[in-house]
Amino acid sequence: MVVLSCQESAVEGKYINVSNTMDMERKSETVEVDLSRTGLDLSNNNAEDLKVKDADSGAILLSQLMDLDEDGNFDLLLFQVDMLPNQNRRFLLTYEEVGEDVSQIGKSTYSRFVPERTDDYAWENDRVAFRTYGPDAQRRAENKLPEGTLSSGVDAWLKKVDYPIIDKWYAQHLQRDSSYHVDHGEGYDPYHVGSSRGIGGVGIWIDDSLHISKNFISHKTLVNGPIRTVFELTYAPREVDGVRFNETKHISLDLGSHLYRSEVLLDGGHMLPNLTVGISLHDKEGEVKTSPDEGWFRYWEPMDGSQLGLGIVVDPKVVQAYKDHRVDYRDGSQLLVMTDVNNGKAVYYAGFAWDQSGHFIDANSWDNYLKEFSRRLQQPLEVSYE
Known part of the structure; x- marks a missing residue:
């Protein structure tokens, strides 16, 4: 678990980095986050409240949890990103309810x-x-x-x-x-x-x-x-x-x-x-x-x-x-x-x-x-x- 400082309050969360190593732009590409590697204690929090926040803009992104083996525990967190050629971007997984919420877009699978x-x-x-x-x-x-x-x-x-x-x-x-x-x-x-x-x-x-x-x-x-x-x-x-x-x-x-x-x-x-x-x-x-x-x-x-x-x-x-x-x-x-x-x-x-x-x-x-x-x-x- 990583403890982050946000103004004067402590927020439980985890930073992840996403890199596009190609010389081409990538639109609405799905990122798969292995929750077992985040170090987040999902047992003490409602996993469904976990959010993905753009570290630069603070916007909350559309995300989805997946239980692949149907054991009752979530294995993957999905979200989508736009990436410029050779761009690196940083995101925060957090329970903090701040930032502009753009996660409700009316589209679905x-x-x-x-x-x-x-x-x-x-x-x-x-x-x-x-x-x-x-x-x-x-x-x-x-x-x-x-x-x-x-x-x-x-x-x-x-x-x-x-x-x-x-x-x-x-x-x-x-x-x-x-x-x-x-x-x-x-x-x-x-x-x-x-x-x-x-x-x-x-x-x-x-x-x-x-x-x-x-x-x-x-x-x-x-x-x-x-x-x-x-x-x-x-x-x-x-x-x-x-x-x-x-x-x-x-x-x-x-x-x-x-x-x-x-x-x-x-x-x-x-x-x-x-x-x-x-x-x-x-x-x-x-x-x-x-x-x-x-x-x-x-x-x-x-x-x-x-x-x-x-x-x-x-x-x-x-x-x-x-x-x-x-x-x-x-x-x-x-x-x-x-x-x-x-x-x-x-x-x-x-x-x-x-x-x-x-x-x-x-x-x-x-x-x-x-x-x-x-x-x-x-x-x-x-x-x-x-």
């Missing part, structure tokens, strides 16, 4: 299971929204019932607003007030997934074929908060090329990001030759661009009178190959990225940019985002504790 809509699982932040499909949708599809979907691909909901829309759009759609397939001013869902990988669905590429799972069979919401949402999806055990394994996805999405993070755990799958991440090419009218050495891959396509950019980012060191796979049958044409499976695990990022959202104007701006995103992953912010 969110995810939930949607049993009222054939067991979807949906997630969003202030920029993008996604969903994938659950057991009831599979049952309906296999029994030729209405509203069935047999897919482990990922769908895109295109947003024009920075506030949460998942609950509102589902409610209006189910009440027949309006359809989320029609833009009523906030955005909509014109994206088709079908049996494709959509935006970041996965499979195993063997003998010129992509072996994919069916819909998820169980889910678990781990964290919802202003900066990050985290959840798990589990898929039915399956066998590929003589290897039987279980597949679990640990997915998270941070505020301000256009890409979600997916950590795929393949229990028993350490002998699998790859994990393949895909993007649907739909009717093949878009443009593929790749940079394997930098770890990013994208598709820029026309979408219902607008333009949509899809992207995958992965550590360049684990990229085996990629394939611009084009066929004549529906949902089969895809941009596929084959990655290593290390100790039964693989990590990638996937997401999209819509030119009607106001954040990207063309394919070049999307390319620059993916390139810089990959660079930031390879050279994260450095956090030190005083």
Whole structure:
């Protein structure tokens, strides 16, 4: 514990330093503070009252506590910063209730299971929204019932607003007030997934074929908060090329990001030759661009009178190959990225940019985002504790 002097009063707190060692600016980047290294006695204080204060301006920043192992104790503290090239910044973790509070910004991340809509699982932040499909949708599809979907691909909901829309759009759609397939001013869902990988669905590429799972069979919401949402999806055990394994996805999405993070755990799958991440090419009218050495891959396509950019980012060191796979049958044409499976695990990022959202104007701006995103992953912010 460090005792700090603030005018004439003693304040319990801890200073941390954040360094950007890159020659590029970083906007709204998430900082992870390991609470075990702060020396703060969380047992004698309400951890939820812990604040992050800019040491220079005194402003209180938006922050979020996380209990990763669900043992009832917080492990991480998250907050977001803007960093100039090669900048160092200092922050104070404190229970002191002073300074301008800018922590309530009206934006958030969110995810939930949607049993009222054939067991979807949906997630969003202030920029993008996604969903994938659950057991009831599979049952309906296999029994030729209405509203069935047999897919482990990922769908895109295109947003024009920075506030949460998942609950509102589902409610209006189910009440027949309006359809989320029609833009009523906030955005909509014109994206088709079908049996494709959509935006970041996965499979195993063997003998010129992509072996994919069916819909998820169980889910678990781990964290919802202003900066990050985290959840798990589990898929039915399956066998590929003589290897039987279980597949679990640990997915998270941070505020301000256009890409979600997916950590795929393949229990028993350490002998699998790859994990393949895909993007649907739909009717093949878009443009593929790749940079394997930098770890990013994208598709820029026309979408219902607008333009949509899809992207995958992965550590360049684990990229085996990629394939611009084009066929004549529906949902089969895809941009596929084959990655290593290390100790039964693989990590990638996937997401999209819509030119009607106001954040990207063309394919070049999307390319620059993916390139810089990959660079930031390879050279994260450095956090030190005083």
